Amino acid sequence: MIKVENLLFNYGKKKVFDHFQLNLSGGSIYGILGPNGVGKTTLFQLLSGLTFPNDGRVIVNGHVPKKREEGFYQKMVYLPEDLTTPTVSPYQYVKLLGPMYPNYDEQIFLTYSERFGIDYNQVFNTMSAGVLRKAWLAVVLSYQTPLLMLDEPSKAMDIEGQRLLRKMLLEIQAEGRTIVLSTHHLREMEQLFDHVTIMNETGHVVLSQPVDTLTQDFRTEWIDVKPTSTAVISYERSSRGYLALFKEPSDSGSDIPLELIYNGLTKRKEV
Numbered sequence: 007m008i009k010v011e012n013l014l015f016n017y018g019k020k021k022v023f024d025h026f027q028l029n030l031s032g033g034s035i036y037g038i039l040g041p042n043g044v045g046k047t048t049l050f051q052l053l054s055g056l057t058f059p060n061d062g063r064v065i066v067n068g069h070v071p072k073k074r075e076e077g078f079y080q081k082m083v084y085l086p087e088d089l090t091t092p093t094v095s096p097y098q099y100v101k102l103l104g105p106m107y108p109n110y111d112e113q114i115f116l117t118y119s120e121r122f123g124i125d126y127n128q129v130f131n132t133m134s135a136g137v138l139r140k141a142w143l144a145v146v147l148s149y150q151t152p153l154l155m156l157d158e159p160s161k162a163m164d165i166e167g168q169r170l171l172r173k174m175l176l177e178i179q180a181e182g183r184t185i186v187l188s189t190h191h192l193r194e195m196e197q198l199f200d201h202v203t204i205m206n207e208t209g210h211v212v213l214s215q216p217v218d219t220l221t222q223d224f225r226t227e228w229i230d231v232k233p234t235s236t237a238v239i240s241y242e243r244s245s246r247g248y249l250a251l252f253k254e255p256s257d258s259g260s261d262i263p264l265e266l267i268y269n270g271l272t273k274r275k276e277v
Contacts (some may be wrong), residue, residue, distance in 0.1 A: 007030055007031050007032040007066070007153065007184055008028065008029070008030040008065070008067075008153075008186070009028070009030075009055060009063070009064075009065040009068050010026060010028040010029070010053075010062070010063070010064050010065075011027060011063040011125065012025045012026075012027070012061070012062040013025070013026035013028075013052070013059050013060055013061075013062035013064065014026075014029070014059060014061040014062050015045075015048065015057075015059050015060050015061075015062075016060055017048075021209075022048055022209055023045060023048075023049075023059075023061075023062075023209055024209070025063070025209075026049075026209070026210075026211070027211065028203065028214070029121075029214075030106065030186065030201070032152070032153075032182070032184045032186075032204075033182045033183070033184055034179065034184060034189070034200035034201055035126070035175060035176075035179050035185045035187070035198045035199055035201075035204065036184070036186045036199070036200070036201045036202070036203065037183075037187060037188070037195070037196070037198070037201070037202045037203045037264075038183065038186060038187065038188040038205070039188065039189070039192070039202060039203065039205070039264075039268055040204060040205030040206070040209075040272070041187075041205075041206075041207050042205075043207075043273055044206070044208070044209045045088060045205065045209045046157070046188045046257075047086070047157055047188075049161045050084055050086070050155050050157050050186075050188070051052060052064055053066050053069060053071060053084075053155060053186075054066075054082065054084040054155060055071035055073070055074045055078065055079075056084075057073070058200070058231075059071045059232060061212070063201075063276070066082065066153070067081045067082060067152065067153055068076070069081075071189045074122075076123070076237045079106075079119050079255040080106070081151055081152050081153060082109055082151050082152070082153040082154070082155065083144050083146045083151045083153075083154055083155070084155040084157075085142055085143065085148050085154075085155070085156050085157065085159065085184075086157050086243075087157040087158040087161060088134070089131070089139060089142055090130070091130045091131035091138065092131065093129060093130070093131055093229060094130065094153050094277075095123070095126060095127045095128055095129050095130070096115075096119065096126045096128075096130065096141045096142075096143055096144060096145055097099055097115075097127055097147060098130040099130075100112065100115050100148060100210050102143050102233050103116065104148065105148065105150040106107070106211065107150070107151060107166060109149065109150035109151065110148060110149050110150065111148055111150060113146070114145055114148045114255070115145065115147075115148035115205040118143070118147050118148060118174070119141070119143035119144045121170055121174070122140040122141075122143070122167065122170060123140075123145055124137055124140050126141070127142070128141075131239065135161075135162035136162045136163045136164055136167060137144065138162075139159070139160075139161060139162055139163055139167075140149060140163065140167055141209065143159060143171065143174075147174065147178070150183075150185070151266050152183050153183070153184045153185075153186070154178070154182060154183065154184070154185045154186070154187075155185075155186045155187070156186070156187040156188075157187070157188050158188060158189060158190065159187055159189070160189060160191050160195065161191075162166070166171055168191070168194050171195070172197070172198055175187075175198055175213065175227075176198065179200075182194065190265065192264055192265045192268060193263075195217055196217075196263070196264040196265070197230055199217050199264070200217060201214070201215065201216050201217060201219055201225060201237035202214070203263060204219075204268055204271050204272065206272050206273070207270065207272060207273070209270045212271045212272070213267070213271055215222065215259075215266075216271060220256060220262050220267065221251065221255065221256040221259050221260070221262060222255055222256075223254075224251060224252065224253060224254070224255075224256065224261075224262050225252050225254055225256035225257070225258070225262070225266060226249055226250065226251055226252070226254060226256070226260075226262055226266065227246050227248055227250050227252065228247050228248070228249055228250075229247055230247045230248070231247075231248070233248055233250045237243075237253075238251065238252060239251050239252065239253050239271075240266050240269040240270035240274070242263075242265070242266060249261060249263075249266070251267065251270050253270070
């Protein structure tokens with residue numbers, strides 16, 4: 007589905023990706039995590055053909071994105087973090103562009119709009135930030151592409167909107183479609199992920215594996231006092247004490263909070 011090999015990309019003299027590697031198969035929900043400025047948005051732009059690599063190989067759905075072939079764009083959709091605000095309504099927009107996608111379904115657009123509680127006849131540039139994101143999600147989800155790439159899809163959304171989004175994404179994944187998303191709302195979104203990729207502050211992948219295998223490499227333990235051992239790679243404080251994360255296999259098999267792993271691998275020790 008997505009294969010990136012030895013990717014090199016610079017913004018002028020600033021090196022963003024240096025021999026970057028990524029390999030994602032189909033039919034799952036993939037989380038792309040990392041601090042601000044490490045290149046997550048740039049990665050989405052490279053995968054969608056909006057930006058070209060300096061070197062390396064990028065393959066998405068069997069296509070080379072930089073060729074910008076019609077068949078490539080019929081099978082994927084990318085929703086950026088920074089949304090545009092055209093002077094048309096969502097309904098006018100999908101009536102115009104929806105037919106470009108072979109699986110577009112107007113009824114699905116109307117259903118998603120109703121579930122999100124948006125007025126699909128309201129013009130984009132009059133919407134609040136949260137409503138705008140819901141409207142764009144209703145648009146791109148109605149295209150029913152095999153691959154969806156979503157950059158911060160829950161940004162500015164209220165609690166109910168985030169709940170609905172999680173439910174919709176699970177429904178889409180159950181149809182065998184692939185979702186790749188980035189988020190800083192880890193606690194709200196982590197239960198969606200089948201696979202997680204974490205990039206550190208230098209843009210290098212420090213972890214990329216299925217979520218259900220994380221206990222093979224990490225374990226947690228409750229302790230009473232603030233951890234000082236160098237064996238603890240991150241921790242969080244609660245009314246129970248301190249939940250500490252260790253880089254060693256777990257005996258319990260219980261879920262490990264992704265935020266602990268993220269903070270440990272990106273050198274943000276305390277949650």
